[in-house]
Amino acid sequence: xxxxxxxxxxxxxxxxxxxxxxxxxxxxxxxxxxxxxxxxxxxxxxxxxxxxxxxxxxxxxxxxxxxxxxxxxxxxxxxxxxxxxxxxxxxxxxxxxxxxxxxxxxxxxxxxxxxxxxxxxxxxxxxxxxxxxxxxxxxxxxxxxxxxxxxxxxxxxxxxxxxxxxxxxxxxxxxxxxxxxxxxxxxxxxxxxxxxxxxxxxxxxxxxxxxxxxxxxxxxxxxxxxxxxxxxxxxxxxxxxxxxxxxxxxxxxxxxxxxxxxxxxxxxxxxxxxxxxxxxxxxxxxxxxxxxxxxxxxxxxxxxxxxxxxxxxxxxxxxxxxxxxxxxxxxxxxxxxxxxxx
Numbered sequence: 001x002x003x004x005x006x007x008x009x010x011x012x013x014x015x016x017x018x019x020x021x022x023x024x025x026x027x028x029x030x031x032x033x034x035x036x037x038x039x040x041x042x043x044x045x046x047x048x049x050x051x052x053x054x055x056x057x058x059x060x061x062x063x064x065x066x067x068x069x070x071x072x073x074x075x076x077x078x079x080x081x082x083x084x085x086x087x088x089x090x091x092x093x094x095x096x097x098x099x100x101x102x103x104x105x106x107x108x109x110x111x112x113x114x115x116x117x118x119x120x121x122x123x124x125x126x127x128x129x130x131x132x133x134x135x136x137x138x139x140x141x142x143x144x145x146x147x148x149x150x151x152x153x154x155x156x157x158x159x160x161x162x163x164x165x166x167x168x169x170x171x172x173x174x175x176x177x178x179x180x181x182x183x184x185x186x187x188x189x190x191x192x193x194x195x196x197x198x199x200x201x202x203x204x205x206x207x208x209x210x211x212x213x214x215x216x217x218x219x220x221x222x223x224x225x226x227x228x229x230x231x232x233x234x235x236x237x238x239x240x241x242x243x244x245x246x247x248x249x250x251x252x253x254x255x256x257x258x259x260x261x262x263x264x265x266x267x268x269x270x271x272x273x274x275x276x277x278x279x280x281x282x283x284x285x286x287x288x289x290x291x292x293x294x295x296x297x298x299x300x301x302x303x304x305x306x307x308x309x310x311x312x313x314x315x316x317x318x319x320x321x322x323x324x325x326x327x328x329x330x331x332x333x334x335x336x337x338x339x340x341x342x
Contacts, residue, residue: 043073044134047105049127055108055184059155060122061096064105067130071102077162078140078246081105082298084132086124090292090300091117094159094246095136096185099166105136108184110155139297139315140246142166145217151208151230153177153222157185159246160221164192172212176203176222205229210237221246251295251330253277260337264306269337278328278338286342296330303328308338 046067097106148171152160173192177183234243272281292300296314314327
């Protein structure tokens, strides 16, 4: 007896076959389906690396100036820029300089073990080199509040530093790290509470958040366990305040179910596990596919959806874009499978 496929999969297979006839093997394939599905949008410009300073054993700070010698686009605390590396890779870095100085940007890059992008910057980028950037953009904006508590962990100080300086007397900054030697920009934070683990032990995030004034805006940037602790306790301790977090790594997949993705250009199918992203699964077949933030806001991994329903989890696409596109770093299938223009 021949086993019948579910109706949904038969429909997806039919769409895939039709797509391949027109977009892959047809005469118009090169025009209708260009080889690079990544679409870029936003303000782009070239900058020159003015200087590179080592601000911690594994952290360098890069000062960037306009390649044309003019002023740079204005930005507010919490903003980041997209940096296109010499290899073509794209990464996001928080601006950690002075927003009032439109003649230069400053970013800081920690060398992450196994980190391809950070290693390239540490080993390949030199003073005087030209880089292409996009932005600034802000997904971690400083809201108006009667008071602020800033918690920064390690390299998480980069977006927090200009925030704390802008907040002035209304803000309290607690800076956590492994040791003072590992914590960049200490000399720029004379009013901060410096709490390295080797002197104070591991800090209790709930205890620190409990010390915020009623109605305070709490900003947290650091490693995932620090963010998770803040999210667990913030509103239980003070429902009148607000919590704002930013992470430098992909968030874990929650409430995910397994599904299939058909890569229309090759006809291959990959299985996405319940605890992995579509991007991670696709990279097993297409290791060079473009991506960057892995958090659903930069748009680098935007891909056209040819069939199937999408559960959108991004923070970037408009409603009209969501009708036919998805960000594969965070969004998932809302059914059994998807056919993507890859």
